Amino acid sequence: MRENPLKANLEGILQSPTVREAILYERMPDDKVRCGLCERRCLISPGTRGFCGTRINVDGTLYTLVYGDLSSLESRPIEIKPFFHYWPGSTALTYSTWSCNLDCIWCQNWTLSKVRPNPQRSRYYAPESVVEAALRAKDDGLCSSFQEPTLLTDWNVELFKEGRAKGLYCCYVSNGYMTLEALKVLWDSGMDGLKIDVKGDPETYRRYCGGVDAEVVWRNAREAKKMGFHVEIVNLVVTDVNDDEGCLSWVIERHLREVGPETPLHFTRYYPAYRLDNPSTRVETLERAYEAARDAGVLYPYIGNVHGHKYEHTYCPNCGEALIKRFGYRIVRYRLTEDKRCPKCKYRINLRGRHVKKRRILF
Numbered sequence: 001m002r003e004n005p006l007k008a009n010l011e012g013i014l015q016s017p018t019v020r021e022a023i024l025y026e027r028m029p030d031d032k033v034r035c036g037l038c039e040r041r042c043l044i045s046p047g048t049r050g051f052c053g054t055r056i057n058v059d060g061t062l063y064t065l066v067y068g069d070l071s072s073l074e075s076r077p078i079e080i081k082p083f084f085h086y087w088p089g090s091t092a093l094t095y096s097t098w099s100c101n102l103d104c105i106w107c108q109n110w111t112l113s114k115v116r117p118n119p120q121r122s123r124y125y126a127p128e129s130v131v132e133a134a135l136r137a138k139d140d141g142l143c144s145s146f147q148e149p150t151l152l153t154d155w156n157v158e159l160f161k162e163g164r165a166k167g168l169y170c171c172y173v174s175n176g177y178m179t180l181e182a183l184k185v186l187w188d189s190g191m192d193g194l195k196i197d198v199k200g201d202p203e204t205y206r207r208y209c210g211g212v213d214a215e216v217v218w219r220n221a222r223e224a225k226k227m228g229f230h231v232e233i234v235n236l237v238v239t240d241v242n243d244d245e246g247c248l249s250w251v252i253e254r255h256l257r258e259v260g261p262e263t264p265l266h267f268t269r270y271y272p273a274y275r276l277d278n279p280s281t282r283v284e285t286l287e288r289a290y291e292a293a294r295d296a297g298v299l300y301p302y303i304g305n306v307h308g309h310k311y312e313h314t315y316c317p318n319c320g321e322a323l324i325k326r327f328g329y330r331i332v333r334y335r336l337t338e339d340k341r342c343p344k345c346k347y348r349i350n351l352r353g354r355h356v357k358k359r360r361i362l363f
């Protein structure tokens with residue numbers, strides 16, 4: 001009798017060090033499994049993968065294909081994420097794996113997010129080796145970024161436990177589409193920073209991001225804050241997609257309702273990428289979004305990807321004093337007191353971690 005090639009191939013895949021039994025799934029009838037890592041909650045038949053392509057069902061057991069399979073690894077300023085109120089001035093060892101659970105047509109990191117993992121060509125990084133690399137580079141934290149970090153959660157929880165024990169902060173730059181169970185696992189592993197990329201109103205998610213539900217993202221932002229995460233919200237403003245007044249107002253209104261005025265809200269500039277060639281976002285559109293957010297009560301609005309703009313700085317919400325001046329991803333002046341207050345009126349600023357002064361010039 002001839003061997004079933006699909007089965008032989010699957011058994012070969014299981015030999016790879018980047019393939020491990022997944023966390024967060026349920027066994028279902030007929031050897032199917034239900035993935036519980038993100039809110040797509042894919043029902044996966046034997047021999048097939050979920051929507052993201054990073055999880056495969058082999059005979060009724062779910063495996064991740066990206067355990068420690070890194071597609072990039074480099075020190076980056078935390079401001080580039082952007083995190084403006086989380087360990088300002090620090091650098092994080094920043095890394096990614098492959099693929100995504102959404103499908104945004106303007107993806108700015110599509111060379112990583114649109115590639116499905118191949119365990120036969122993967123390269124395994126042990127969590128301890130990545131923590132060692134961060135310490136050698138004198139980084140202050142670990143940041144899972146570039147593509148959707150939720151897909152790397154199985155490995156990240158081990159990395160974060162190691163990293164925390166060595167004094168590193170741990171954070172995600174995410175689309176916020178994980179399950180609450182995944183969020184809890186991450187919190188328990190020591191992660192405490194979460195940047196969530198909000199794509200726009202429900203119509204934007206339905207039409208342009210692979211038909212997912214905007215409510216999940218806001219639920220996670222709200223619940224993450226309740227758990228104790230430091231949260232920042234980013235809205236990439238895409239020309240003729242989500243840049244109209246109605247859509248921007250919707251984001252501002254939900255921001256205030258779900259995560260409150262103290263949570264930073266960044267409007268960042270889009271550049272043509274992947275399957276969208278609409279022109280780059282007009283700076284005036286970003287300025288209008290910033291001013292609408294500020295006037296509605298958001299205490300820390302920003303615009304991003306417009307270097308040298310005055311709306312990159314942090315101003316005291318109480319007296320208007322410029323507190324942190326930035327040029328792009330670099331802090332050029334930091335004026336908060338030791339206890340994170342405005343030096344003029346003593347208003348306390350929402351900021352996690354401490355200011356880190358780096359000697360080297362970054363970007």
Ligand code: SF4
Nearest residue numbers: 035038041042050052
């Ligand atoms: S992580 Fe992947 S396999 Fe799991 S539910 Fe999300 S898209 Fe589906």
